[in-house]
Amino acid sequence: MTLDERKQKVLLAIIKDYISTAEPVGSRTISKKYELGVSPATIRNEMSDLEELGYIEQPHTSAGRIPSDLGYRYYVDCLMKKKVLSNEEAESVIKGVRSKARDVGTVLQQTNKIISNITNYTSMVTGPQFRKSNLRHCQLVPLDNGKVLVVVVTDNGLIQNRLMDVPQTITDLDLQKISQVVNAKLQGLTLEDIKLTLIKEIYFELSKHKNIFDAAMDLIQETLNLNQQDKIYLSGTLNILNQPEFRDIGRVKTLLSLLEQDKVLKEILSDKVNLENGINVTIGGENKLEGLKDCSTVTATYQIDGKIVGSVGIIGPTRMDYEKAVSIMDFMTQYLSQMMKDFYGR
Amino acid sequence: MTLDERKQKVLLAIIKDYISTAEPVGSRTISKKYELGVSPATIRNEMSDLEELGYIEQPHTSAGRIPSDLGYRYYVDCLMKKKVLSNEEAESVIKGVRSKARDVGTVLQQTNKIISNITNYTSMVTGPQFRKSNLRHCQLVPLDNGKVLVVVVTDNGLIQNRLMDVPQTITDLDLQKISQVVNAKLQGLTLEDIKLTLIKEIYFELSKHKNIFDAAMDLIQETLNLNQQDKIYLSGTLNILNQPEFRDIGRVKTLLSLLEQDKVLKEILSDKVNLENGINVTIGGENKLEGLKDCSTVTATYQIDGKIVGSVGIIGPTRMDYEKAVSIMDFMTQYLSQMMKDFYGR
DNA sequence: GTTAGCACTCCAATCAGTCGAGTGCTAATT
DNA sequence: AATTAGCACTCGACTGATTGGAGTGCTAAC
Numbered sequence: 001m002t003l004d005e006r007k008q009k010v011l012l013a014i015i016k017d018y019i020s021t022a023e024p025v026g027s028r029t030i031s032k033k034y035e036l037g038v039s040p041a042t043i044r045n046e047m048s049d050l051e052e053l054g055y056i057e058q059p060h061t062s063a064g065r066i067p068s069d070l071g072y073r074y075y076v077d078c079l080m081k082k083k084v085l086s087n088e089e090a091e092s093v094i095k096g097v098r099s100k101a102r103d104v105g106t107v108l109q110q111t112n113k114i115i116s117n118i119t120n121y122t123s124m125v126t127g128p129q130f131r132k133s134n135l136r137h138c139q140l141v142p143l144d145n146g147k148v149l150v151v152v153v154t155d156n157g158l159i160q161n162r163l164m165d166v167p168q169t170i171t172d173l174d175l176q177k178i179s180q181v182v183n184a185k186l187q188g189l190t191l192e193d194i195k196l197t198l199i200k201e202i203y204f205e206l207s208k209h210k211n212i213f214d215a216a217m218d219l220i221q222e223t224l225n226l227n228q229q230d231k232i233y234l235s236g237t238l239n240i241l242n243q244p245e246f247r248d249i250g251r252v253k254t255l256l257s258l259l260e261q262d263k264v265l266k267e268i269l270s271d272k273v274n275l276e277n278g279i280n281v282t283i284g285g286e287n288k289l290e291g292l293k294d295c296s297t298v299t300a301t302y303q304i305d306g307k308i309v310g311s312v313g314i315i316g317p318t319r320m321d322y323e324k325a326v327s328i329m330d331f332m333t334q335y336l337s338q339m340m341k342d343f344y345g346r
Numbered sequence: 347m348t349l350d351e352r353k354q355k356v357l358l359a360i361i362k363d364y365i366s367t368a369e370p371v372g373s374r375t376i377s378k379k380y381e382l383g384v385s386p387a388t389i390r391n392e393m394s395d396l397e398e399l400g401y402i403e404q405p406h407t408s409a410g411r412i413p414s415d416l417g418y419r420y421y422v423d424c425l426m427k428k429k430v431l432s433n434e435e436a437e438s439v440i441k442g443v444r445s446k447a448r449d450v451g452t453v454l455q456q457t458n459k460i461i462s463n464i465t466n467y468t469s470m471v472t473g474p475q476f477r478k479s480n481l482r483h484c485q486l487v488p489l490d491n492g493k494v495l496v497v498v499v500t501d502n503g504l505i506q507n508r509l510m511d512v513p514q515t516i517t518d519l520d521l522q523k524i525s526q527v528v529n530a531k532l533q534g535l536t537l538e539d540i541k542l543t544l545i546k547e548i549y550f551e552l553s554k555h556k557n558i559f560d561a562a563m564d565l566i567q568e569t570l571n572l573n574q575q576d577k578i579y580l581s582g583t584l585n586i587l588n589q590p591e592f593r594d595i596g597r598v599k600t601l602l603s604l605l606e607q608d609k610v611l612k613e614i615l616s617d618k619v620n621l622e623n624g625i626n627v628t629i630g631g632e633n634k635l636e637g638l639k640d641c642s643t644v645t646a647t648y649q650i651d652g653k654i655v656g657s658v659g660i661i662g663p664t665r666m667d668y669e670k671a672v673s674i675m676d677f678m679t680q681y682l683s684q685m686m687k688d689f690y691g692r
Numbered sequence: 693g694t695t696a697g698c699a700c701t702c703c704a705a706t707c708a709g710t711c712g713a714g715t716g717c718t719a720a721t722t
Numbered sequence: 723a724a725t726t727a728g729c730a731c732t733c734g735a736c737t738g739a740t741t742g743g744a745g746t747g748c749t750a751a752c
Contacts, residue, residue, distance in 0.1 A: 026714050044715065061732045062714050139487045140726050143499060151497055151507065155487060159507050161497070162449075238606070241599045249595065254589045260584065372745050390746065408702045408745050430711050 003053075008079060009036055010046045011055055015067045017074045022244045024064030030283040069284040069318065072296070078324050082222070083327040088119075090331060097339070101156070105345050108337075109233050111312075115332055116236025119325055122318035124265050125233045128309040133158065133189055133224055135248060137181050138216060140175040143267050148175060150216050152223040155188075158342070160223040164215050170317055178209055181244040182216060232265045245294060245317045256289045261317070264289065268297055279329050284318040296320045300329040302336040306345050313335065354425060355382055357401055361413045361421045365665055368590045372408030375634075402603045408527060415630040415664065420644070422627050422668050424571055429673040435464070436677060441684070448473065450503065450689050453682075455579050457658075461678055462582025465671055467662035471613050473576045474655040474686060476504065484528050484566060486521040486558070494521060496562050498569045501534075506569040510561050524555055528562060578611045591640060591663045598636045605661070610635065614643055615657040625675050630664040642666045642681040646675040648682040650690050658682065 003011065013034040017025040024025045027040040027047060036043070049066055050056045055071035058064075067075070085093075097110045108125045115123040133154040141149040146168045147189075151161045166175075185202055186194055206213050237259055240246050246255070258264045267289070279300040285293050299313040311331055314325050349357065359380040363371040373386040373393060382389070393411055396402045404410075414422070417471035431439075443456045454471045459592070461469040487495040490515045495544055497507045510615040512521075531548055545563070552559050583605055588593050604610045613635070617628070625646045631639050638661075645659040658679055660671050 024714090025435070030713075039726050040714095041716095042724085045725090048716080060733065061716095062712095062731085064714065080715085135488065136542055137489050137493075138494070139485075141483065141487075141497060141499075142487045143483050149483070149485075149497065149499055150507065151487060151495065153487075153495055153509075157509060159495065159509070161505050161507065163499075165506070203746095238599060241595055241602075247595055249587060249593055249598070252595070253584060256584055256587075282466060370745090374745075385695050386745095387697095387747095390694085391694090394747080402747085407747095408700085408743095410745065550701065 002078075002219045003055075003074075006036065007046055007050060010043060011050055011067075011071060011074065012079050014047075014056055014065055014152070015071060015079075016052075017280075018066050019321055022319060024066050026064035026113070029064070043227070062107070067319075069286065072283045072318065072322070073286075076283070076326075080323055080326070083323050085327055085331045093118075093331070093335065097335070099202055101339070104340075107339055107343075109235075111332060111336060112235040113231045115312070115328060116239060117329055118234070119314055119316070120242060121237050121314050121320065121325070122234070122236045122259065124235070124238055124269065124313045124315075126266070126269055126310045126312075127230045128232075128304060128344065129230050134188050135186050135220060135224065137187065138179065138220060140179045140212070140216065142172045142175050146170075148212070150219050152216075152220050152279065154223060158223060160219060161341075162215075162219050166212055170209065170212065174209060175212075178212060178216070179205060181205055185218070191221060192199070192226075194220070232262055234259065234265065240316070243317045245319065247286075249324070251294070254334060255295065258289065258291045259321070265313075268292075269299055269313050271299070277288075278333060279326055281326070294318055296321070298323075298325045298329055300332040304337070304339065304340045309340070310336075348424075349396075349401075349420075352382070352384075353392055353396060354518075355380070356389060357396055357413075357420065358425050360393075360396075360402055360411055361417060361425075363443070364412050365667055368406055368665060370412050372531070373409035375410070382683045395521055403632060413665075415632065418629045418664065418668070419632075422629070422672075426669055426672070427662070428670050428676070428687070431673055433503070437502070439464075439677070439681065443681070447685070450686075451577075453685055453689075454656075455581075457678060457682060458579045458581040461658070461660065461674060462585060462676055465660055465662070465667070466582070466585050466586055466588060467660050467666065468582045468661045470581070470615065470661075471682075472581045472612070472615055472656045473579075474650060474690065475576050479504065479570055480534050481532050481566060481570065483654060484525065484535065486525045486562065488518045494558070496565050498562075498566050500569060504569060506565060508565050510558075512558055516555065516558065521557060521558075524552055524558060524562070527551055528559070528627075532566070537567060540566070540570075548573045554615065578608055578615070580605065580611065586661075586663070589663045589665075591665065601641070604635065611659075613638050614638075614661070615645055615659050624679060627668060627672065640664055642668070644668070644671045644675055646679045648679040648686065650683070650686045655686070 009292070010030065013030045013036070014025050016323060017029065017033065029045040030036070030043050031038060031040045036126065047056065051058065051065065054068060054076055056065040057068045059066060093114055096114050097107060100110050101107045102125065108127055111124050112125045126231050135152070137153040137154045139151045143149055146166055148164055148166050148339065150164060151160055181202060195336065202213065203210070222258050237256065240255060241252065246252050271282070282297045282299070284296060285296065287293060287297065294317060295315055297313055297315050299311055299312045301308045303309060314328060316325070355375065359376045359382070360371050363375065363379065373389040375387045376382070376389050377384060377401050397404065397411065400414060401420055402411040403414045406413065420564065439460055440627050442460050443453060447453050450473065456472055479502050481498070482501045483499040485497045487497060489495055492512055494510055495507055496510060497505065499505050516604070527548060527584045535636050548559065550643050551555070583602065586601060587598065617634070623646065628643045630642060633639060633643065634643065640663065641661055642664050643659055643661050645657055647654045647657045649655060658675060660675065664672070
């Protein structure tokens with residue numbers, strides 16, 4: 001559905017004004033603040049039409065209009081201009097991340113923080129997820145007192161370890177041998193591969209040290225699995241308390257409870273991950289979750305070697321500054337892709 | 347200061363009633379609900395006295411009375427009976443933790459969760475802190491592509507690791523040798539010991555592999571340091587939203603912002619850690635932090651081999667159910683001490 | 693020392709009245 | 723045919739007055 005030019009202008013004015021003031025906007029305001037060169041009465045007629053078409057609504061008679069979900073949708077899809085971050089802003093972002101960029105975790109966390117600070121909404125990031133990670137190395141490190149440290153490393157750099165007891169009868173040499181066998185047989189394989197065939201083979205070879213081997217396998221499995229349900233970083237949760245639409249404690253509670261659940265965050269981030277462009281906006285009632293009906297989310301993905309490996313998201317009120325949100329997401333995901341290349345790329 | 351028996355009863359009644367209803371309590375209520383055998387008028391006189399003494403106060407004329415900080419203090423110190431957890435409750439706690447008790451972190455987290463669930467307040471726990479930890483083991487694990495994994499284990503079970511690049515010219519054997527030397531020289535030592543003397547000695551021995559050794563030392567240092575500024579687990583932050591005294595968004599924000607800062611939590615937990623008994627109650631204005639003036643905290647410590655190594659804390663409104671809070675803290679710290687013995691004790 | 697009785701205070705809730713912002717309609721204007 | 727001025731109308735937000743109830747403090751009687 002396409003609107004004539006003046007209607008577009010009116011809708012745009014309403015949305016912009018409402019986004020910045022959070023108050024219903026009336027015909028007089030528009031004709032004064034935005035230069036359309038027509039009288040309030042004309043605007044009123046246009047508004048009446050726009051309301052009929054479903055793009056705006058009235059909280060009650062004798063109040064101004066506010067955009068409906070559909071109105072926002074039209075705005076995001078057709079009216080909004082893509083803004084690019086100013087050089088200054090970009091600089092400060094880059095500096096903010098670089099200064100602390102030791103490992104992937106910190107970079108993600110830092111990026112996240114910056115997003116929530118700039119936007120004043122809540123933001124979240126998932127770490128790089130690889131479809132299947134391979135076992136890179138497994139090592140049994142003997143400590144004193146019959147304790148053994150099991151270390152598992154995957155090819156995407158995840159490291160997990162666990163302390164375990166072993167009978168004193170097992171020597172360092174035994175451990176070395178186990179390590180060797182495990183590595184020789186399983187290195188480079190995915191979890192599925194490992195599960196499918198090879199275990200029996202090793203069992204045979206290592207039958208003497210069955211329980212140690214079991215423990216090691218346990219950790220390997222856990223580690224290789226862990227990637228898929230990776231950590232989600234969250235930042236700026238309390239920012240929603242600044243939004244006038246969340247002056248009600250009940251709402252705050254509902255939303256904060258949702259944000260506490262990783263499952264929910266994951267759902268938000270992975271919802272429409274397959275879209276071509278990358279940046280995706282979900283407005284108000286478009287959200288599947290009941291508790292997000294008054295919120296909008298902006299999600300995007302970042303890449304390594306052209307493959308999508310993680311996502312970034314913002315949650316704010318439906319009355320969100322979409323222009324800003326989108327432009328920041330755009331910049332940040334590009335930047336993240338860049339940074340990730342340094343860590344993982346070939 | 348000691349009060350006559352009837353005044354005590356009246357004060358107790360006011361506090362109990364106020365804790366459970368959050369409404370100022372009047373003389374009539376007391377004479378009806380609590381069996382003191384006297385008329386409202388008499389109660390009024392007593393209340394007037396109690397107010398003069400500073401134990402209760404009136405929000406405004408013609409309202410009932412509410413306990414003052416001093417009143418709560420008297421209650422906690424003199425009037426409150428120590429309750430012991432019922433067998434049922436204790437059972438369910440134990441079950442709740444046991445079922446997931448794989449490592450120390452999970453136990454602490456689980457304990458924490460249970461505390462906040464039972465009390466409906468916010469709770470926090472610090473992990474075991476040892477004054478100085480010793481290096482137990484350091485291992486360089488060669489991976490492919492010239493990557494090396496450095497693993498450091500301390501005697502209290504903390505494990506850290508880091509991936510690093512080394513020139514291809516270094517062989518597995520070199521690495522083994524470095525590991526050996528480092529372990530031989532540094533095992534069992536604290537950070538101070540290591541810093542002071544031995545480094546030069548090793549430098550000499552390993553002069554060929556200076557940069558690898560440097561990296562390893564870096565991680566060792568970091569790991570041995572890490573204990574002191576250990577992780578703090580937090581649970582049930584949103585519970586405060588259930589409290590009527592936090593119906594105001596501004597307050598919620600202040601408090602939640604405080605709880606986001608580890609520094610603040612640490613301060614709360616370590617404030618009076620040296621008291622004999624272990625369980626410590628800080629009421630309203632007794633808190634040093636301005637933002638906690640309307641809150642009370644209950645903190646306690648747990649032990650390993652008789653030494654205090656960590657603390658547990660609850661934060662709630664001043665109108666807190668101190669009896670419940672204290673009894674749960676009592677049980678939980680004992681239980682934690684018990685559990686820790688399994689992990690670390692001799 | 694205790695209590696009944698009563699005047700008094702103050703909050704909370706309710707209601708009427710007013711104001712102003714904003715609309716929708718109509719008729720006049722361009 | 724589109725635009726606009728004018729006007730009646732609606733409705734929420736605010737104001738102020740009124741009322742009811744909970745609770746106190748004081749006094750005098752028991």
